Amino acid sequence: MPPEKGKRKEYLTVKDLQKLLDTCKLHLSEMDEVWPNIYIGNVAAAQNKVGLLKLGITHVLNAAHSKRGSKGNQSFYGNDFVYCGIPADDSTHFDLDVYFQPAADFIHRALKSTNGKVLVHCIMGxxxxxxxxxxxxxxxxxxxxxxxxxxxIQKRAIYPNRNFLALLLDLDLQLKRKEKRKCQNCQIL
Known part of the structure; x- marks a missing residue:
């Protein structure tokens, strides 16, 4: 169905998202709090257990699990942290979307736990x-x-690759469709 007269549908593209990312004026640092109790960081920040404890980090989500330069597993972190590893490649062919829900669930559980703070990291963050x-x-x-x-981008210099941006666009569309169906079902009841 075409958009109503005077209303224009907004369809984002990967290029649009890259332009938005290019507006970020922040310099890349080891770690930043990007949302209350959610930090994004690099592998050096993730391997500094003393620094993590000082910050009160309780959970670590490693998006580069088992990759060169990224050591980390539950035995590395011991009883001080809850660890989750995702063996993702930063490539134009890796299907990171299969990990969207499990990663989101881990972050959500971390934030719901007592004094929960989570570091999400990869090699560069x-x-x-x-x-x-x-x-x-x-x-x-x-x-x-x-x-x-x-x-x-108000909190950290980030730059997901083109493939990941396309996967996020797909997720955005799926969530909008799901919300629209939910709203239509509410109107029927």
């Missing part, structure tokens, strides 16, 4: 980790992709 946090914000906080990106 730029692409994989930010993509998973964006998915969480979309799934659990009902933010659109554009709004979630706006929120994150």
């Amino acid at each position: 730029l692409s994989r980790s930010s993509t998973l946090v964006l998915a969480y914000l979309m799934i659990y906080r009902q933010l659109t992709l554009k709004r979630a990106l706006h929120k994150l």
Whole structure:
């Protein structure tokens, strides 16, 4: 069905999202709090257990599990942290979307736990980790992709790769369709 007269449908593209990301003027740092009690960081921040304890981090989500340069597992973190590892590649072919829901669920459980704070990291803290946090914000906080990106680039320099941006666009569309169906069902009742 075409949009109503005077109303224009907004369809975002990967290029639109990259332009939005390019507006970020922040410098990349080891770790930043991007949402209350959610931090995005690099592998150096993730391996600094003393620093994590000082910050009160309780959960670690490693989006580069088993990748070169990224050691980490539950035995590395011991009883001080709850660990979750996702063996993601920062590539144009990796289907990170299969991990959107499990990662969002882990972050959600972390935040619901007593004094829960979660670090989501990959090697640089730029692409994989930010993509998973964006998915969480979309799934659990009902933010659109554009709004979630706006929120994150105010707190951290991020740059999900083109493939991940396309997967997030798909998620955004799925969530909008689901919300629309839910609203239509409410009107019927």
